[in-house]
Amino acid sequence: MNGPMFNPPGGGGMDGADAQTMAAVRSMQMLMESCPGKTVVSGVMGFALGGAFGLFMASMQYDTPLSSSPNAQAITSLPLRQQLRAGFKDLGSRSFSSAKNFGKVGAIFAGTECCIEGFRAKNDLKNGVMAGCITGGVLAAPAGPQAAALGCAGFAAFSLAIDSYMRRPSETD
Structure with a gap:
C-alpha cells in the first residue's frame, strides 16, 4: 500500500490485530487492482x-x-x-x-476493459468504448457477423454514454 500507514487516534503503535487488518486490506487492494x-x-x-x-x-x-x-x-x-x-x-x-x-x-466487459487499460497504460473513454465493442461483438457473434457488428456498435455507444456520464464533473467540484 503506497502512502503513510494508518495510525489510530491516540498515537498508539500497531498491535497484532491492526497489522493483520492492514495485511488483509493490502491483499484486497491487490485483488481489486488485478484484471x-x-x-x-x-x-x-x-x-x-x-x-x-x-x-x-x-x-x-x-x-x-x-x-x-x-x-x-x-x-x-x-x-x-x-x-x-x-x-x-x-x-x-x-x-x-x-x-x-x-x-x-459483467465479467467479459470488466476483464476486457482492464486488459485494454493495462495495454494502453491510460484510463480514458476509449478503453470503455473498445471494451464495449469487444463485449457486444462477442455476445452477438453466434448470430452471425452482421449481428456481431451491430452488437459491437451498440455496446460501444452504450459504454460511451455511461462512461461520459460517470466522468462528467460533479457540481461540488
Missing part, C-alpha cells in the same frame, strides 16, 4: 444484480393470472399448491437465466 480480480468480482456482482432483476421481472409476469399466455389456463386449473410450485420453479429458472447473462456481460 482477474476485477473480472471475477464483476461477474459475481453481475450475477447477483441479474438475479435480483430477473426475480423482479419474472414476478411481474404473474400480476394477471388470466393473461393471454398459453400456460395461464393450464396453471389456473391446477390446485393452489401445484400453482405455487410451478410459479416458483418458473420464477427461479428465469431469475437464474438473467443472473447468468448479467454475470457473463
